Amino acid sequence: MKEALPSMETKGKxxxxxxxxxxxxxxxxxxxxxxxxxxLIKYRQLExxxxxxxxxxxxxxxxxxxxDKTLQRTS
Numbered sequence: 001m002k003e004a005l006p007s008m009e010t011k012g013k014x015x016x017x018x019x020x021x022x023x024x025x026x027x028x029x030x031x032x033x034x035x036x037x038x039x040l041i042k043y044r045q046l047e048x049x050x051x052x053x054x055x056x057x058x059x060x061x062x063x064x065x066x067x068d069k070t071l072q073r074t075s
Contacts, residue, residue, distance in 0.1 A: 010054055040056070042057075
């Protein structure tokens with residue numbers, strides 16, 4: 001039986017979608033505050049059997065590049 005992924009809910013942010021990545025990461029996409037097209041990316045990492053708190057990536061272009069490739073594969 002697969003273990004349920006932890007929640008990506010964050011106080012004050014509207015969660016748009018959650019994307020599991022290779023069993024070690026979970027990406028959360030949130031509505032940004034600058035415009036209707038703005039997004040906020042946060043992730044959780046599985047470390048020593050425990051999930052980290054939701055964090056913002058240090059290198060946003062890497063996160064958006066991953067999302068772009070993932071969305072291209074699904075369309």
